[in-house]
Each structure stands twice: as C-alpha cells, then as structure tokens.
Amino acid sequence: MTAAGLTTLAAVAGVGCAGDPAPVQGASGKAAGTSGAASGDGQPAFVHNEATIASLQEQMQRGSLTSTALTEAYLARIAAVDAAGPTLRSVLETNPDALTIAAERDAERKAGKVRGPLHGIPVLVKDNLDTGDRMQTTAGSLALVGTPATRDAHVVAKLREAGAVIIGKTNLSEWANFRSTRSSSGWSGRGGQTKHPYVLDRNPCGSSSGTGTAIAANLATVGIGTETDGSIICPSSICGLVGLKPTVGLVSRAGIIPISATQDTAGPMTRSVSDAAALLQAIAGRDEQDPSTSAAPAATPDYAAALVKGALKGARIGVGRNLAGFNPAADAAFNKAIDTLRAAGAVIVDPANVPTVGKYDDAEFQVLLYEFKDGLNRYLASRGETVSHKTLAALIAYNREHADTEMPWFAQEIFEQAEAKGPLTDAAYRNALELCRRASREQGLDALFREHQLDALVAPSNAPSWVTDHVNGDKYSGGNSSVAAVAGYPSLTVPMAYVHGLPLGISFIGLAWSEAKLLGYGYDFEQQVMARQAPKFLRTVE
DSSP states (O other): OOHHHHHHHSOOOOOOOOOOOOOOOOSOOOOOSEEEEEOSSSSEEETTTTOOHHHHHHHHHHTSOOHHHHHHHHHHHHHHHTSSTTOOOOEEEEOTTHHHHHHHHHHHHHTTOOOSTTTTOEEEEETTBOOSSSSOOOTTOGGGTTOOOSSOOHHHHHHHHTTOEEEEEEOOSHHHHOSOTTOOTTEETTTEEOOOSSBTTBOOOSSSHHHHHHHHTTSSSEEEEEESSSTTHHHHHHTTOEEEEOOTTSBOOTTBOOSOTTTOEEEEEESSHHHHHHHHHHHBSOOTTOGGGGGSOSSOOOGGGGOOTTTTTTOEEEEOGGGOOSOHHHHHHHHHHHHHHHHTTOEEESOOOOTTTTTTHHHHHHHHHHHHHHHHHHHHHHTGGGOSOOSHHHHHHHHHHTHHHHSSSOOOHHHHHHHTOOOTTOHHHHHHHHHHHIIIIIIIIHHHHHHHTOSEEEEEOBOOOOBOOTTTOOOOOOBOOHHHHHHTOOEEEEEEEEETTEEEEEEEEOSTTOHHHHHHHHHHHHHHHOOOOOOOOBSSOO
C-alpha cells in the first residue's frame, strides 16, 4: 500500500530509514554490459539503456544478442548502480540460476522455439510474490528470511511459461506498507531504504518501491509490482514509469502475500506502454486458485492490438478536477496534458468530478484490516513447514523480540489493529465492504461514466517526490489511486512531465475490464509527448 492510502486512511507521521543492510549479491560479479563512454551521471554508459521488449527481441532474432548476454549485462548493471555507485538498494537479491535459465531460452531459440515476446527477457518481481526457486519471499521482513516458498506464484509461473528470465526480487515497503501508519516508503527490515532513481535524496514511493527504482534505472527490461491502493501507480508515477493496476480478477493473486482479497492485484511496471501491454498479456487470465479471476474475460484481449496512434480520436475523456489541486506543478503539467489529449482528437469533458471522493476512506481501512488478518493467516499456513511464523500474532511477537532490526523507526500498530479484528462474518466488516463498493462503484465511477458517457477519466497521478527524511518520515502530498483501488477498477499512469528533474504522471482510469482501452489511450498520449527520460542519479534537485 502506498503512502497515499495511509495518508488518507490514518494521518501519517514521520519515520526514517534504519541502518541499511548490504544488498544480497548477484549471480554474476562480472562487469559486463557497459561501454567505455560515460553516461553523464558518473556511471559507465549502459548498452541496453531504455531498451524495449521489441528492440531486444529484434536483436535476439537476428543473432546480435543472446538472452545470456542480456542477463549478464543486467546483472552487471545491478552490481554497478544498485549495490555500488549510487547504491539504489532496489534489488534484494538476484537469481543464482538466472544465467542458466537464460542459456536454456537461448537453446530453445536456436532450436526454433520462441515462446513469445517475453522469451529470454529479464524480469524483476517484487518480494511479495512467491518464487519456488533458490530466492526467498519475505515481503521485506526478516521474519521470513531463510524460509523460501516451495512453488511459484501464479504470475511468476505465467512469466516462466512465457519464456521470461526471473532475474531477481525487488525491495518494497515492508509488508507492502501495511504494518504502521508511520512507515517510510521503500524501507524494509531486510533491504533498508530504496532510493529515488532520479534524485537520490528523494523517496521512490511504494510499496513497489524497488520495482519502480530498478526499472527506471534500467536494472531489468520490465518489472512486476503489486497494489492494494497506490502501490503500482505511485512508485511508477514518481519514478517516471508506466504502471498499470489491472481490474481485480484479471491477474491471479495466488502465491502473493496478501493485504486485501477485494483490492489486491499484481501489474506491470515498465518504461513504455508497449512493454506494459506485453507484460499484461503474459500474466492475465483465469486461475482456479483465485476465485476472483472467474469474472475475467474467458479470452484475454490482444492488448498489443490496442496500441495505435489515433486511439484518442473521438474518445470521451473526463477531467477529474476534484482529483487534482494537491500540487501546483502537477496541476500545471496536467493542464498541458489535457491540451495534448484535446489536440489528439479526444472529446474533453471538463469537469467530470467523482461525486463520492472521500466517502469510502474510513470504510476502506476497516475492510483492509479485516481482510489482512484473514488473508495473511491463510497465506502463512499455505507456506507449510518452511515458515516458522504461521500467524499474524506470531509476526507481531517476532517484531517485538527483534525491535532493534524490525522496528528501529516505526512500530506495528496496523498489525495490532488487524489482529484485534474478528472473522469476515462480522457485521462491521460486511457493512464497511458494502459501503466501499456502493460509494466507489455504483455511486462513484459507474455513475460518473454513465452521466457523461465517458471512455476514461484522467487525473494527475501524484505530486513530485518528497525528500526522504530519516527523522520526520514521508511528506506525501497527494495522489489519485484510491477511487480505482477501492472499486477494483483499472488505472494506468503514463509519464507526462518533469519538474526540477522529478517525474510526474497522468492517470487514465476506467471501468472494469477496460485495460485495452486505457492502454490505447495511454499509448497515443505517450507517443504525443514522449516525456520519459532516463535517470541521472542526481544527489539532490538542481
């Protein structure tokens, strides 16, 4: 969960960063994948800087690149800028079998078997997705270190089936930022503080902080984040990425450490809309392990087919004015983005205000508390004998016993509030859930889209990043994840501008199962502005 959700749900106070443990070392110590020329940021130029899935596949198809060489290059890049150099601390560990897997994909390609667009492509996944390999799954907590998962999350299995090389696991706000209202985005007991890739003294947001920083810094081709409320959208926006939070049920949550059965989802975090579409294509689909996916389309849409210039022409795009106004720089960039949408042929409906904004905040927090306890206890039990802490109550006790490493800056009051909740049959839970669904869906987005006949709603994704303050904590000042998160509807953020070197994104919000439309609009906008810039790891704002 992002700082946005916690700011809305319970007033966030300051917290900082503990003494950072060294990142786990990678599968290769070789200094591959660099050229002699400087990049302008004090680091060697990276030969695959800003590479897309399509460009890499083209090179591998013509024989000028192998998956093994590509994986070696990214491993060296991680060693150069994550474990050393600017020490981004975005990758918790690299896969010791990554090069072996890459070699297997190369052998398949040589034999004429190419599984699809992700064949041989290195992917980073957030450390709350189970990987049934030699890497660990810990949600950033020291309590789960040494107890690896025994099987892949469904998303990870789908990535492997598509030919991807899971190159490593990324840091995150510990327990996906659902342990304390005083947490610091991007901090975990296991990984320490992840830095912002553009300006190192700024915060990367969260909870998918490591994926955001790593993909922005070109430590892999694409990455996977998860979101309950803002944890894909915020770090993607703040780190200059495309981030897609899918409709709940489009992507299976099986094998993902949970917060909320009604809001959790995994999704792509990428440097381009086309890469987001390719990644979503690989991970979407029904899964009998996750009942929410039974409502998903029986046949997954062809998301790449939606990526056409001109997608915005004739589209009715609403402007959520009551979702803006939290930051002057974001508002100015947003207004320019609206001009771009209009020039691209969109029919702009301004204003198109969500009538129920804020009416579900307290109820959302109650729903998450109940569902977190229920879901986490079920998840820990499913890990079997590999996990020694099998309940939320046991994790609370562990944190108390290891307060010096797990609670040096903030406590676990959300854990404790969740533990005090009863079962999901409680009337308080059922009433809160009904309020959330009614206010966010029927009286919220559904009513708005129907009234104005909208195809999508746009809003500024977030304010620019704040300084990571190890004494006072997060200074989050606004964003727009909650309405789509609570409804379970899709949201796509796309880079729109920079202010003092800090990225800003625009969010395209839609109704359930409208990912193809949103990707089309986002692609058309992206091609109009081409806003994304590679980071230079500045020490502070210029």
